[in-house]
Amino acid sequence: MIGSNGEGRTAPPRVLHRLAIFVALLSLTALVLGFLGRWLWPFDLLNHFRVHCVAFLVLAAGVLLGLKDWKNGIVAALGAALAAIPLFDYLVPQNPASLPSSSEPSLRVLTFNVWFRNEDFARIADYLATSGADIAVLQEISEHQGRRLHAALEMYPYAYVGGASESDAIVFSRWPIGAAQTVQLSANGVSAIRVTIEWNERPITLVAAHLHWPIGPRTADRRNAELAGLAVLAQSHTDPLLVLGDFNITPWSPHFRAFLDASALHDCARGHGLDPTWPSQLIALGIRIDHCFASAHWRTLDASIGPSVGSDHRPVLVELQLAG
Structure with a gap:
């Protein structure tokens, strides 16, 4: 001892x-x-x-x-x-099955909590324009701010911002957005955005969410109920699925592991390091609470953390391919 x-x-x-x-x-x-x-x-x-x-x-x-x-x-x-x-x-790279296939196109997705206090939309627009992301999911942004930002981003002809008031999230895309709706995750919890995107003539589903901050018994229970709701939502899909956002949880929580088990999704960060995403002002002491999860249809080629863009979060950029 x-x-x-x-x-x-x-x-x-x-x-x-x-x-x-x-x-x-x-x-x-x-x-x-x-x-x-x-x-x-x-x-x-x-x-x-x-x-x-x-x-x-x-x-x-x-x-x-x-x-x-x-x-x-x-x-x-x-x-x-x-x-x-x-x-x-x-820390350990995944198996050779995650190596890129030259015959399959890759998809780059980005999730970024822009922070409600961040008013530097020109800086956010510059980052998104140079990120190379095909799809960008943003949290802590209003519908009005989303429309204003979308107007400055010619590379994203498609957007869904109408669910921002319910979900606290918006989606920009280079590819056509089909069906789009908000989905209530639990009785007293937040809603998530669910959109269908026509990517290379194949529909994929993307779910964007910003879960409760688990400080206190009530909000912690809500966060956990929202995770359970996301797992049920994920299990209802048989098509390629991506779930992105600010989940206010790290991979070391038992609730995180329970979510992965119940949803049958995998964490795209596995094999790609331990880089934190919050708080960006003290990133060396930070934790990773922003994530991208994928169904078994996908293999992750790369997952990285972006620079500070005026928010208390860092962006997460993930590149994927369909596995088969």
Whole structure:
């Protein structure tokens, strides 16, 4: 068990030793309490900082082993190794089946919470114009703002902004938009946008959502109910499906994993790194809460995080191909 034993050390190493012990204990405690996150919302918040806990444990283990505190150093290192296991799905490239096929076209989709305080629409328009995205999903934007932004984007002849008041989201597309509607995700939850897009003479379905921020028992329950509603919606589709948006959840939450299991979707970020998306002002300390999920029809070729564009979120850009 980790504990402090500063005997035989001079003052600076003793302070460093105690600090390393404290950091290791704090990180291990957060990781253990996170297992209760399935039932208690405050502990689920701790799950979102798994990457940070692993980094702190590695740092603490290095300090402790450097100070020849072998027992505590090994405990911290083992804790870091166990906590890092779920991270490898995102750090290790996926199997060769995800390699591009020269015979199939690729689709680039973008999701971006532009932030309701962000009024620099010229900067947003410039980014979208140079992003190369075929479809752009934006959140925290009104219908009026969406129409204003669309007027500045000649590369997107098609748009659905009429559902912004209900869903907090809009869609721009280079490809024709067919059916478009808002879908209520749960009794007291938000609505999502569902659009059918004619891509290369094949219909695909795209769902855009901005879920509740899970601070407090009521909003956490609403977020989880919205995830369940999205899973039911996804299961009702047999055509190629993409689900994008700001979900206010990280891959380390049990509710995230439950959503993937129930929806049969996969996280497009797997195998493409751990880059955070929020808050953009402190991105080195950030977490990834903006996502793109895809049905089994798709394989992900690339997933990356865009630059800061005046929002507290970073954009997410994903390139996909139909798998067969």
